[in-house]
Amino acid sequence: xxxxxxxxxxxxxxxxxxxxxxxxxxxxxxxxxxxxxxxxxxxxxxxxxxxxxxxxxxxxxxxxxxxxxxxxxxxxxxxxxxxxxxxxxxxxxxxxxxxxxxxxxxxxxxxxxxxxxxxxxxxxxxxxxxxxxxxxxxxxxxxxxxxxxxxxxxxxxxxxxxxxxxxxxxxxxxxxxxxxxxxxxxxxxxxxxxxxxxxxxxxxxxxxxxxxxxxxxxxxxxxxxxxxxxxxxxxxxxxxxxxxxxxxxxxxxxxxxxxxxxxxxxxxxxxxxxxxxxxxxxxxxxxxxxxxxxxxxxxxxxxxxxxxx
Numbered sequence: 001x002x003x004x005x006x007x008x009x010x011x012x013x014x015x016x017x018x019x020x021x022x023x024x025x026x027x028x029x030x031x032x033x034x035x036x037x038x039x040x041x042x043x044x045x046x047x048x049x050x051x052x053x054x055x056x057x058x059x060x061x062x063x064x065x066x067x068x069x070x071x072x073x074x075x076x077x078x079x080x081x082x083x084x085x086x087x088x089x090x091x092x093x094x095x096x097x098x099x100x101x102x103x104x105x106x107x108x109x110x111x112x113x114x115x116x117x118x119x120x121x122x123x124x125x126x127x128x129x130x131x132x133x134x135x136x137x138x139x140x141x142x143x144x145x146x147x148x149x150x151x152x153x154x155x156x157x158x159x160x161x162x163x164x165x166x167x168x169x170x171x172x173x174x175x176x177x178x179x180x181x182x183x184x185x186x187x188x189x190x191x192x193x194x195x196x197x198x199x200x201x202x203x204x205x206x207x208x209x210x211x212x213x214x215x216x217x218x219x220x221x222x223x224x225x226x227x228x229x230x231x232x233x234x235x236x237x238x239x240x241x242x243x244x245x246x247x248x249x250x251x252x253x254x255x256x257x258x259x260x261x262x263x264x265x266x267x268x269x270x271x272x273x274x275x276x277x278x279x280x281x282x283x284x285x286x287x288x289x290x291x292x293x294x295x296x297x298x299x300x301x302x303x304x305x306x307x308x309x
Contacts, residue, residue, distance in 0.1 A: 007039045007054050013097070014043060014052060020095045021086045021104050023047050037211060042107055049107040050086065054100050065101050069093040071138065071188065071210045072105070078134050080127065081206040083108055108208070110201030116229055118238050122245035124198055127205040128190060128225065129249025132218055135188040136251065142215040144186065147266045148176045154273050162293040168300040172265045179259040181217075185252050188213055189221040194228040218252045223263040226308075227271055232264065236307040261304055272299045 024046030069085040076084035083105040191212035199206040231239040
C-alpha cells in the first residue's frame, strides 16, 4: 500500500537541510516513495546521490533514530550493502528541521524482489545471517527482547476472550517455554525481514531498513523470514535454500533449529495480531475482535509443513 506523503519540501528546504552535511551542493531532487516512519526525497549533489529522510517526531524519537542509523553505519563499514547514513557537521546523524528529525543516507539503485526463487532466497538468507553474525559484536547491546513476553503484552492489549484462541495461545507459550532460552544464539537482529526490506542492486543483495532491529534470538529472524516469505506453506526446496543460506552466513548452531516451530508459532500469532483487525470505521470493536479471533484460529491450527524441523 502506497504511503501518503505528509510533507512538501521545496528546493530551498532541501538546500537548508543539505548544508548541514558534507555531501556537496544540491543539483536536483524529487520526492520518492514514503516509508512507514518518514517521507523520502532523492537528491543529487556534487558528491553523489542520496536520500533525505524526514521523520515525524511523533513516530520516532531522537535516541532511536541515532541507534538505527548507527547500525546502518556499522554494517556498511563491515561490508553489508545497506543505505549508509551521512554524518552531520554538528551532530552525529540527525538534524532538526522545522520540528522534525531529518537524516541523509546513501541512495541504493535497485529493485525489491518480485519472484522469490530458491537461488534468491539462499542469497537473502546468507546476507541476513551474515548481518546477524556481525551484529553479535555490535555495541551497545541493548535489552534482550523475548518474543513470548512481547506476545503476552500484545494479547493483553487486544483483549482476546475466545476460549479456543486462549487454549491455542497457552499451547503456543508452553511449546516456547520448552526451548533452552539461555543456550540459544542472540544478536541485534533485523526484526522485520520482509520482502520490502531487501533489494537487488547490481547482482548484490541489499538490506534496506533496520527500523525494527532489536536484541533478540537468531531464531526470531528466521521465524519471521519463514512467515513473510511464505516458506511454511509446502515448498521444501525454497525453505531449505533459505535455511542453508542463513546457517552459512550466521553463527547459529544446527541443533537450535529444532526449536524453530516454537518460534514460528509465536511469530505467527504476533504477525496476525498486528495485521488484524483491519482499520475499518464501519465495523464495531466486537466485529473487529471476532475477525481477529477467526484469523488466529486459522493460523494457529494450520500445521507446519512436515519439512520444518
